[in-house]
Amino acid sequence: MHVDRGQLRRDPWFLIGLGLATVFGLLALLGPPLAPFDPWDMRFAPISPPTGHHWLGVNDGGQDILSELLFAVRNTVAFGLLSGMTSLVLGIVAGLASGWYGGVLDAFLMRLSDVLLAVPAIMILILTAALFRPDPWVLALILSGLMWPTVAKTIRAQTLGLKGRLHVRAAVQMGGGGGYVLRRHLLPEMFPLYLIGFSAKARMAMFMEASLAFLGLFDPSRKSLGMMINYALQFYYLDVWWHWLLPPVLCLSFLIMAVTFLAVALEKVMDPRLRASAEVGP
Amino acid sequence: MSLRVEHLGVVYRDGDHGVLALDDVSLALEPGRCLALVGESGSGKTTLGKACMGLLPRNAEIGGCILLEGRPLDLEDEAAMNRVRWSAVSMVFQSGAANLNPVHRVLDQVAEPLIQNQGAKRAGARERAAEALEKVGLERGLHGRYPHQLSGGQAQRVLLAMAGILDPEVVLLDEPTSALDAASKTFVARAIREMKAAGKALLLISHDLEFALYQADAVAVIYLGQIMETLPASELLSNPRHPYTLALGRSYPAMDTVRDLGGIRGDAFYRIVHRHGRDNGGVAPHTHIQIPGSSHRDGHPPPTGCLFQNRCTQAISACSHGEIALEEADGHRVRCLRGGIVRLLRMEGVSKQYDAVRALDGVDLEVKAGEVLSLVGETGSGKTTLAMTAAGVLRPDAGTRVFDGEDMDGWIRRDYRSLARRIGVIYQNPAEAVSHRFTVLDAVAEPLRIHGLAGGREDLEERVKRRLQDVHLSTDPGFLERYPHELNMGAIQRVCMARALVLDPGLLVADEPTSSLDPSVQAKIMKLLLHLQAEMGLSLLFVTHDIGLARKISDRIAVMLAGRIVEIGPASMILHAPGHPYTRLLLESAAGRLPEIPPRMEAAEDPGSGCAFAPRCARRTGACLSLAPLLAENGPRQVACHAPLPEG
Numbered sequence: 065m066h067v068d069r070g071q072l073r074r075d076p077w078f079l080i081g082l083g084l085a086t087v088f089g090l091l092a093l094l095g096p097p098l099a100p101f102d103p104w105d106m107r108f109a110p111i112s113p114p115t116g117h118h119w120l121g122v123n124d125g126g127q128d129i130l131s132e133l134l135f136a137v138r139n140t141v142a143f144g145l146l147s148g149m150t151s152l153v154l155g156i157v158a159g160l161a162s163g164w165y166g167g168v169l170d171a172f173l174m175r176l177s178d179v180l181l182a183v184p185a186i187m188i189l190i191l192t193a194a195l196f197r198p199d200p201w202v203l204a205l206i207l208s209g210l211m212w213p214t215v216a217k218t219i220r221a222q223t224l225g226l227k228g229r230l231h232v233r234a235a236v237q238m239g240g241g242g243g244y245v246l247r248r249h250l251l252p253e254m255f256p257l258y259l260i261g262f263s264a265k266a267r268m269a270m271f272m273e274a275s276l277a278f279l280g281l282f283d284p285s286r287k288s289l290g291m292m293i294n295y296a297l298q299f300y301y302l303d304v305w306w307h308w309l310l311p312p313v314l315c316l317s318f319l320i321m322a323v324t325f326l327a328v329a330l331e332k333v334m335d336p337r338l339r340a341s342a343e344v345g346p
Numbered sequence: 347m348s349l350r351v352e353h354l355g356v357v358y359r360d361g362d363h364g365v366l367a368l369d370d371v372s373l374a375l376e377p378g379r380c381l382a383l384v385g386e387s388g389s390g391k392t393t394l395g396k397a398c399m400g401l402l403p404r405n406a407e408i409g410g411c412i413l414l415e416g417r418p419l420d421l422e423d424e425a426a427m428n429r430v431r432w433s434a435v436s437m438v439f440q441s442g443a444a445n446l447n448p449v450h451r452v453l454d455q456v457a458e459p460l461i462q463n464q465g466a467k468r469a470g471a472r473e474r475a476a477e478a479l480e481k482v483g484l485e486r487g488l489h490g491r492y493p494h495q496l497s498g499g500q501a502q503r504v505l506l507a508m509a510g511i512l513d514p515e516v517v518l519l520d521e522p523t524s525a526l527d528a529a530s531k532t533f534v535a536r537a538i539r540e541m542k543a544a545g546k547a548l549l550l551i552s553h554d555l556e557f558a559l560y561q562a563d564a565v566a567v568i569y570l571g572q573i574m575e576t577l578p579a580s581e582l583l584s585n586p587r588h589p590y591t592l593a594l595g596r597s598y599p600a601m602d603t604v605r606d607l608g609g610i611r612g613d614a615f616y617r618i619v620h621r622h623g624r625d626n627g628g629v630a631p632h633t634h635i636q637i638p639g640s641s642h643r644d645g646h647p648p649p650t651g652c653l654f655q656n657r658c659t660q661a662i663s664a665c666s667h668g669e670i671a672l673e674e675a676d677g678h679r680v681r682c683l684r685g686g687i688v689r690l691l692r693m694e695g696v697s698k699q700y701d702a703v704r705a706l707d708g709v710d711l712e713v714k715a716g717e718v719l720s721l722v723g724e725t726g727s728g729k730t731t732l733a734m735t736a737a738g739v740l741r742p743d744a745g746t747r748v749f750d751g752e753d754m755d756g757w758i759r760r761d762y763r764s765l766a767r768r769i770g771v772i773y774q775n776p777a778e779a780v781s782h783r784f785t786v787l788d789a790v791a792e793p794l795r796i797h798g799l800a801g802g803r804e805d806l807e808e809r810v811k812r813r814l815q816d817v818h819l820s821t822d823p824g825f826l827e828r829y830p831h832e833l834n835m836g837a838i839q840r841v842c843m844a845r846a847l848v849l850d851p852g853l854l855v856a857d858e859p860t861s862s863l864d865p866s867v868q869a870k871i872m873k874l875l876l877h878l879q880a881e882m883g884l885s886l887l888f889v890t891h892d893i894g895l896a897r898k899i900s901d902r903i904a905v906m907l908a909g910r911i912v913e914i915g916p917a918s919m920i921l922h923a924p925g926h927p928y929t930r931l932l933l934e935s936a937a938g939r940l941p942e943i944p945p946r947m948e949a950a951e952d953p954g955s956g957c958a959f960a961p962r963c964a965r966r967t968g969a970c971l972s973l974a975p976l977l978a979e980n981g982p983r984q985v986a987c988h989a990p991l992p993e994g
Contacts, residue, residue, distance in 0.1 A: 240796045241790075
């Protein structure tokens with residue numbers, strides 16, 4: 065699997081995606097110091113339009129919307145990154161193990177992933193969140209536990225293909241054990257798959273986080289894009305949509321666009337054989 | 347009359363040390379038989395001949411004894427030796443003209459022994475000398491000439507006539523043919539035949555192996571003054587037991603040699619004897635081995651053990667200890683700790699089934715240490731499966747594999763890595779065999795890293811560079827950092843060769859290593875491969891569909907068809923006189939000739955249980971269709987055919 069870096073650098077999808085991702089990354093990192101006010105501070109005049117002081121106005125609870133938005137982006141990005149990373153790691157481990165060792169392990173892992181794929185993740189999350197009110201990080205981990213099978217299946221398919229490749233067989237002939245071959249021949253070979261898997265999962269997780277928050281299943285004091293949209297929608301009869309509803313909607317959209325564009329760009333430069341097997345859907 | 351040499355040792359003294367020329371040599375020359383003594387120059391062949399004649403220089407110290415007709419010769423007693431010399435034992439010296447007196451006519455020189463030893467009259471002696479000269483093919487017009495007016499071949503014949511003039515019972519011929527062209531050799535050959543028929547005992551000293559093979563009855567192979575092997579002459583090239591004999595044979599351009607000449611790796615030693623303890627710093631008298639061009643102070647290999655160890659293809663650490671004796675082994679006497687050439691790999695009854703396809707069907711195969719064995723056959727005949735089974739990559743469904751005396755399957759289960767270290771594999775498609783993420787350095791270093799054999803970055807690079815040099819690739823840092831897609835196919839295959847050889851394996855399995863290369867690159871790669879095979883003393887199992895290529899490189903060829911070996915034997919024999927019709931088909935197709943068209947198969951005839959070649963065979967009979975033929979001895983080769991092709 066070879067990535068043509070030059071082609072990537074000229075690809076508008078990649079450039080836009082990278083630009084958006086950089087902006088949101090910076091916002092997430094620098095959110096608290098950038099925020100003009102404490103987002104939990106309720107001392108401002110509720111439901112006021114943007115002013116020089118409050119660029120995006122104040123919400124019904126008397127909190128600065130811009131500060132709220134910065135904290136919400138941070139939470140959503142963190143949720144997405146954690147879920148994406150965890151499901152990627154789980155998927156890689158399960159996929160490599162099934163593909164390389166095969167046999168009973170492979171059968172078990174693949175049947176397990178079939179089961180997990182058949183379960184609607186959103187239902188499990190809603191039920192868990194509603195019944196147990198867990199920490200958002202725990203929810204992120206549960207989501208990862210539900211999302212890894214697609215990554216694992218892709219990695220497994222690729223491992224099976226690589227297993228038959230001559231350089232891998234040669235390494236085995238030379239006495240290279242499973243650990244060596246996985247480390248030197250298989251893991252580096254599938255790098256683009258990780259990016260695609262990660263972006264798909266991160267996007268799914270961010271969307272999921274927003275949905276759960278929108279449904280009010282998180283701690284109400286936790287700042288979240290979904291919750292902001294929910295509250296803003298309750299005041300849609302006032303003329304607040306453009307400064308209260310639109311910013312979180314745009315942020316969510318651009319976040320999801322950023323990872324999607326990156327995934328599409330990477331997918332385009334990759335091996336055509338892989339394009340069919342790599343999963344990019346929501 | 348017989349001449350026996352018993353425990354003969356000769357040291358050429360030079361100050362406080364000496365050069366050991368012969369070491370415990372025992373030989374017997376029997377009437378009516380010719381013994382050939384072969385070996386490289388400097389091995390002591392001529393010294394032995396001269397010793398029998400009592401002609402060694404004064405600085406030679408002689409041990410052991412030479413018995414003529416059971417009575418020891420007193421080599422010190424000039425008068426006694428003079429009576430024996432020429433009349434009982436004579437010698438044809440090497441390099442003709444130099445041994446003739448330049449100021450006498452050749453006829454007079456041939457006649458001289460008659461006058462001196464037998465007191466013959468001058469005229470009668472000259473007449474007999476003229477007859478003797480005519481017998482070796484020198485016509486009368488040349489008899490009156492002086493030695494410098496004769497060609498080398500003619501002078502050689504004069505010496506031959508001179509040696510036989512007194513009708514001695516024992517004749518020693520020292521390189522009688524080395525200066526002769528093929529046509530002149532026949533005079534010598536005829537003279538040898540006649541002398542043998544006349545009941546004379548002959549010693550033929552020669553490095554002309556083919557001449558020795560056809561003229562002698564038995565051959566003694568001598569190396570550094572020690573007899574390494576004695577064997578029947580007919581087996582000299584086809585069935586040697588000592589690695590040195592094999593290597594000599596491989597270096598010699600015999601008429602039916604088809605592979606390229608191999609040579610013997612490394613250089614021979616000298617053997618130096620030190621004995622004056624006082625003058626030598628109190629060092630006890632000892633014999634040691636010295637490499638040409640070095641001095642005693644440079645240090646030297648251990649003085650004991652096998653003399654051939656540094657050039658041998660199968661030396662083990664035990665080879666450098668103790669004295670190794672000549673041991674009897676079916677008609678041969680071999681001086682080898684390992685009992686002669688070892689079988690590095692032995693497979694018996696190896697079978698492998700892929701779903702419905704029987705890829706290997708009870709195959710027996712041996713790979714000897716230091717030999718090149720080619721597997722040839724059409725696509726799907728099981729060559730690659732067999733090679734990969736030999737390499738330990740594939741596990742057969744049935745049968746045993748033994749590598750270097752140990753059961754391979756047990757070895758793989760117990761400790762595959764230590765086996766992998768001893769077997770290198772080169773694959774058909776070099777571009778696929780190297781990960782595109784590996785640089786040249788990474789690729790060649792891979793086995794070292796897997797086995798944890800490199801001590802640090804510098805050591806690793808050093809070892810990789812050495813191997814890259816061996817395969818004639820650049821070693822500059824820029825090249826080490828190149829990726830495979832930046833190299834051409836020939837270079838990648840060299841990288842693969844370097845990788846396969848970096849651990850110094852004993853067996854190299856090469857699966858069609860050049861089939862993806864164009865002929866000019868193929869030629870270079872094959873030359874290199876053969877050179878490395880000889881230099882590193884590797885055994886090479888070479889898989890190819892190209893019998894023409896196999897012809898240039900193989901010591902032995904195995905022809906495969908439908909998962910079986912149908913013919914196996916010395917390459918020259920298989921190529922010149924194929925025994926299996928399938929081998930002939932391969933040879934004819936390779937030469938561009940159309941094979942014979944076989945009779946049409948009847949619908950009822952089912953070749954299932956019979957010979958796999960039967961449907962294409964013009965010689966098939968009813969038996970071929972019902973019963974698969976087994977490999978059977980057919981001269982030095984084995985053929986699996988109910989009606990093998992006649993020789994020639």
